[in-house]
Amino acid sequence: MNVAIRYAAGSDIGCSRENNEDSGYAGARLIAVADGMGGYAGGEVASSTVIGSLRSLDADTPLDDLVDSLGRAVSEANEKLRIVREERPDLSRMGTTLTAMLWSGPSVALAHIGDSRGYLLRDGELFQITQDHTMDQLLNAEAEQSGGAPADPAEASRLSHVLYRVLDGRDDREPDLRLREGRLGDRYLLCSDGLSGVVDAQTIYEVLSAEADPGRAVQRLIELAREGGGPDNITGVIADVVEAEHIGEPEPPITVGAAAQTQT
Template identity: 45%
Template sequence: MLTIGAFAKASRLSPKALRLYDELDLLRPARVDPDTGYRYYAVAQLERARLVAWLRRIGMPLAEIRKVAALPPAAAAGEIRAYWARIETETAVRRDLAAFLVDHLTEESRTGRPADGSRAGPPTAVSRKDTVMLELRHFAHSDTGRVRPANQDTAYSGRRLLAVADGFGPAGAPASSAAVEALKFLESEELPAGNVLNLLQDAVDGASQAVHDVAGDAAGTTLTALLWTGSRLALVHVGDSRAYLLRDGGLFLITHDHTVVQAMIDEGRLTPDEALAHPQAMLLAKALTARSPAAPDLKLHDALPGDRYLVCSDGLSRVVPEERIAALLSAGTAPDEAVHALVDEANRAGGPDNVSCVVADVVETAA
């Protein structure tokens, strides 16, 4: 038997931590002196104690540690792998948000103007004469597909805003339409003062309220949108609609699906191939609904001349392989022709769902 002090030293857990784990029924002492209350531990408990110590060092919550520590080694390894995959996913989201903030604050510091293009802050003295500017050439279209009786998608493209929403439930169509309508104030010539991050978060809050107003608890919607700031595209994303960037011939997915299956892939519980046939393949983990406020993914993308962006519902991405999407986007056609080609391709693949696409090109224009 080891005293609590000796056991603490051997296990790299403090006596205070050992007392807490005793209270939580996570690591009970082998014997407690009935007169003094002093705790004694068996040498055989060191392996469990060291596992608890290492799991605490990677930040695992005590409730999960209790579950993992009770499993056989192979099952425990699987749980640890899944836990760490979740941490990496959450860290990636926080990293994107940190990068968003750094880019925004750097831009405001350099120019004296918020990165969203609003007029807050002192004007700059830079002449725009003969300066090459960027603008979007865009087109949006939504199609019912070959199977569904009605279209619950909404697609929109404007001078500043590109958006796709995929509604679900009895009032899915009004829900998706309301979500996109709630973002259209971003099209205004003068954006509200304040940074683009707050602007987008407020817009999503407004979209959530709009969905609640028109659909109550009867429906919800995904929402993926890009806001043009003049040199960048700010992304806001909730659900499993997607945004892609075609640059220099390569197609890049710039959103992360908020689905139960994608979470299982992230946690190492499924492979991408296994996910295709999973019975919960279309079950959303996050969406705009009345029941839960959405925490959207937010990113900021620098735009380059020649970039082509695609925002689409899963009616395209689930049935048309990315290689084929890349080929259609790279065909050198105008945005409207590219959109119709993508929709036609989804319908040729069976059109099992509504399909919506927005294509926008970043082009140079003389100021």
């Protein structure tokens, strides 16, 4: 199947933050969202460093090396964070989430670490295709495996923003990695929790279903997150799986958020 992706990306500082620590990228082969953290400047540096490192992946990659290529690129990005932390002790607390997809025809490698999210709209249904690496999710998963009681709701709420896996330059920061198969008509959304934490899944579904243009869909989701209070930075990337013949001339890649301010 000769397919390609039609993509769009957007990022907004939100209503409460002084700077944008999110970064996003959308290109013909690669889409990615990173949500930085670590105090003023730290989050910006972390997310933009990772997105800047991954941009070189936006090229043809052999199918049999798709997952490994993405995994190596994430490891290299994490190593760059380690170097930055050593050179900048003031950034020792910085880190970033990452959700990225690397395409080769209909096949796509997915890498995920942290609590940014990936969604798939397929055949009129919305699926979350990533699992949040938050402490509440971890405790509930452990309870389910052991047959114990789930976490207390109040405790789960408190832990819902505590991440146990991020990219921060330290060892053993491995993302979830897997290979997926796209279908014509699929629509993928990658977003920071500034979007998914404010706009509920039903509303995300309604916007993705109703708005055919990916750029307008991204902007509408950002508007809704701001209308919901915009307590955090808001970033979204959409990729639609279409027949390659319908793309026409390749669009230039899009970089948004902190990475857009630092790219050369």
